[in-house]
Amino acid sequence: MRILLVEDDPDLGDAIARRLRAENCAVDLVDNGVDAQHLGETETYDAVVLDLGLPGKPGAEVLAAWRKGARAVPVLVLTAREAWADKVTAYKAGADDYLTKPFRMEELMMRLRAIVRRSAGHAAPQMVCGPLVFESQTGQFELDGLPLRLTAFEWRVLSQLMMRREAVVERLDLLERIYEGDADVDSNTLDVIIGRLRRKIGITLIETVRGRGYRLTAGVTP
Incomplete structure (x- = not known):
């Protein structure tokens, strides 16, 4: 899998990228919404892990722009925001799943693999x-x-x-x-x-x- 990881916390971003690569994934890591939107519009990914609170452009706006441009890549929102209103905003923007911080890397991987599998049309694991x-x-x-x-x-x-x-x-x-x-x-x-x-x-x-x-x-x- 090739994953776009959008996370502005450098330590967390590096930690997630290391885990993804250890699971054989190719990872492009960016720390702001502007670069994330550009990569999502111009590169091919199997999935995106997207933070909401990003410099440059909020994650929900980035996601909405992808969906408006018919980019169907599955997106897992990974954020510290636990409020119901934030979840509603993310799903309305086009999120496929929503995981709050702190989290277990194992759960992140399971959710990520699940949305990639479903996007390819496979219900069974x-x-x-x-x-x-x-x-x-x-x-x-x-x-x-x-x-x-x-x-x-x-x-x-x-x-x-x-x-x-x-x-x-x-x-x-x-x-x-x-x-x-x-x-x-x-x-x-x-x-x-x-x-x-x-x-x-x-x-x-x-x-x-x-x-x-x-x-x-x-x-x-x-």
């Missing part, structure tokens, strides 16, 4: 493609019942393919979702990652669709 199983709430892949060891980039690519299994995922879409904003993107790296994944899960599960991208398939129509 477990996803299956042939012998491959993805437990979305833990982020764990299993192959034939055994845990699958993956690098961060392998996990990002495979989770994107699993979320859209049996559908073609464009190369550009994959590249936009596995790298952080300041990364030096090399298209050839994607081919290397796909090759490593095929060696780990078998060559038949990931199909190359020439001129477009890749498809995770169990060989049957879902």
